[in-house]
Amino acid sequence: MKTLLFTLLLLPVLLFARSGIVSGLPLPKTYVLNLDPYECDTDCLEDLVEHEQFFSLLAQMPEPIEDEELNEQRLIYVALFNIDGAVIGTGVRFALLLPERVIGRYAASTTNSVLAYLLGKNRDFELKTFNIGTESPDDIRAGLSAVSQDHFHYVIAPFTKKGAETLVQLRPRCNVYLPTVNIADINATELEESDGHFYFGGIDYRAQIGKLVENATPPLVIFYDQSALGEELKNAAESAYMERFSDNDPRSYDAAGRAVYAYPIDKRTTNLKHILDKNERLQHGTFLLNTPLIKSAMIMSQLTLYDANATQVLATQIGYNSMLFDITQPLDREHMLVANSISKQNGVLVESNKLLQNDIEYDWINYATTLGVDYFYSLAAGTPREYTIPIEDHQVAYPVTLYRAGISKFALLDEEEEDEGSLFE
Template identity: 30%
Template sequence: MKNLFLLFLFCLSLSAKSFIVSPLPLPRQEVLDIDSSECDEKCLEVLYTEGKLFSFVAKFNPLIKNPDLRSKLTEVLTNLDLFMKENFFEKIQDVKKIKIALMIPREVIGRYSATGINTILAYLTSRNASFLFEVFDSKNEEAQNLHQTYEEIRQKKFDCIVTLLTIDGIKNLIESTTIAIPTYIPTVNKNQLNLPKIPQKLFFGGIDYQKQIEILHKLALDDEVVEYDDASNIGNWLKTLSEQKFNIVFRDEISNQKAARFAQEIEAQEEHLKNRAVLLNIPVIKTGLILPQIGFLEEKPIKFLSTQINYNPSLLMLLKPKDRQNFFIINAIGKTDPYLIEYGLLLGSDLQYDWVSYSIGIGIEMFFLNRGEKISKFFSENMKDSQVEYVNKILKTYRNSFIEVKQ
């Protein structure tokens, strides 16, 4: 019995030792450069490509701002569990902190308030920038509220403003407020305003739906067109533009309810759809509901046409390939930095398919460039006469992807 008791005490003492915290710090791996030769950006690219990762880390100059190389450094440090000295990145902090304000009328734009926040944070994070970012909610687009919010931002001495406004909101802002800070509006194209004069420090990033409609008109040639619209702001704008260009023989406004029961509508519209082009000024969910019903017709439309409004990966899931044959979509979203795309997706922002997110990214980059910072551009678009210039491409769908149609 005594032996069993002694064995119990011995086991207890062993288990007790597992709760003792060592006073010694955990070991860390640090890479030292023992070669005095210099290594520029091309040299680092070669080291990374050849898998000489320890040399890549050892030779990395903290003054290098190349976002691709800095992302690769972060990746290597994480994967190899390496440690850099605490003052390694201090040398790049000589750049003045950028102060960016996001002004949103939350009651008006709804979910796009999150889009604005996420995209701005994604861009700033991917740049490893020193920044101050704050969100200001004007609640709505009434002139007084916009003016008060704008003045609050100005008094806090922000460098630049991104604001998500509609056409009415922009007009109210211009009428009530002196635009004293560089202000970027990603949601509206300047051509939509029809104003005699635009303030000098006001910039626009909305895509040009008028140009997209003109491209679709060329694709339609002399075809008679059946047009489907909806009652949204963009739907009404597209309807106005379409009336000026197409030979429309039948038009229908597609509500959510009508889209859901389109099988009951198709018989009455069958004669209109035979051998005609269909212009889809409706978003992707409604398109996904009505096109399968049209696909059951014996005599189908000869082609389907759409602006940016249907450039969405959901289209590929909602429609079978047979239901999207001869479907032409105009897209203004270009290519951007893959790391920025990844940061965006992590934060809930889609810079590949959501044109508002893409436009916001262009605006933030414009602010950086206007500060005189020497950065590699993530976006290829330029600003002309206060408006972002996009390159429109004609796309078709192929299996589970969009492909460009060469003109």
């Protein structure tokens, strides 16, 4: 009897064990009927939004109208309540290839990014995840084989640089988008032999560093994490800085004859006294941070603590995070400039992602994933893209914009300030 009872209790767990595929059952549809005999003009519709009468809004506004803000509200609620829409067509099919042991939480968040986009389209779709565990050649090969057997032609693959290199070498016949890797990080010869099936969405950190360093004054002090990419970006910053000046230009050197000081910061480093305290060589320098956000906050607080008198504090995309304002003091951010490549957002997709506890406003990997599924969706469904950011030579061509880290938010650095030369006078 106890065995039978245990089996019955275990049955629901077995039934709901994790699967690698989103349920094949169609999502339930919601239908809204308009029972109001009177027409609702724009003022009336705005009043419905203000009073959160969502279903009345959908009933009175079954189709898009000229008012863009009302249309955006309508699309948000259509996606939220899965309203049966007028768009009917062949379903689109996407696969996610996930090395979940390597990418951790991004296995879930990139899946949510794709799902939020597809739900907002209000069209039949199939989304299947292939959890391959690691980025070993055998695991990737097995995942690609499964994708091929199920006849998927569009694949989103959030891989590391190492996994991406392996993936390119295997030369799959499907179209693969890698939101986490920039094309510049992949061997050009391997790409040429892959027959153009790969698309890349990784941020161009080199372009960000180049634009940041344009505003640097000597000496340039670089703090970077101890990784292969961190070392590479440190070298890129040094080269970009030195290119600003001729070899004989004294402005590129400090009083000690040094142009650049670079310090690797490992995970255990919590005190920079040995670097910053009473170090006259670093006084009034430009500090470039290419470190994780928490580590950057630690560095910024100690720049203030040890009176480094930083002329500027520069940060790449890693610094563009709303959490920055929670973990740093306004004084630490007083001269901070952040490079960002997340451009104008689609409000409907932002809200759809929030419903799934997902962030595409500050998390660049989720944002890049959204750009990739948007591009593939336009190819698969033959519809216009939601985003205007171009794909050039198989790479998302991100803009680079500079922001001040203000009291409570990031403020766009306008063109007039950039043209003036000194940003902090």
